Amino acid sequence: MTARRRFTGEFKAKVALEGLRGDKTIQEIAVRHKVHPNQVRAWKQRAVEGMKEVFTKGAERTRGDHEREIRDLHAKIGELTVERDYLAKGLKW
Numbered sequence: 001m002t003a004r005r006r007f008t009g010e011f012k013a014k015v016a017l018e019g020l021r022g023d024k025t026i027q028e029i030a031v032r033h034k035v036h037p038n039q040v041r042a043w044k045q046r047a048v049e050g051m052k053e054v055f056t057k058g059a060e061r062t063r064g065d066h067e068r069e070i071r072d073l074h075a076k077i078g079e080l081t082v083e084r085d086y087l088a089k090g091l092k093w
Contacts, residue, residue, distance in 0.1 A: 007035075011033075012043045012046075013043075013047065015029060015033050015035065015039075015040055015043055016040075016043040016044045016046065016047035017047070019040050019041070019043070019044035019047075020044060020047060020048070026040050026041055026044075
């Protein structure tokens with residue numbers, strides 16, 4: 001029995017990118033890198049799915065940062081309003 005081969009993320013990305021380019025067949029890529037064609041297909045599919053996440057997460061992160069900043073600013077406005085009202089009462093006496 002042979003030991004299972006482990007591939008680095010860098011290697012998988014390299015093979016998947018070759019598959020995405022489309023200038024070689026899956027079979028040619030598999031032979032070149034000594035992996036099974038199904039593995040090349042799987043890595044290619046994961047790369048495509050991962051790209052969706054990259055673009056989606058960027059937009060969500062930006063939206064989340066914006067919402068967090070708005071919450072912080074509203075809190076600061078509330079704090080300053082309370083201070084102003086307190087000082088205004090002190091000046092009336």
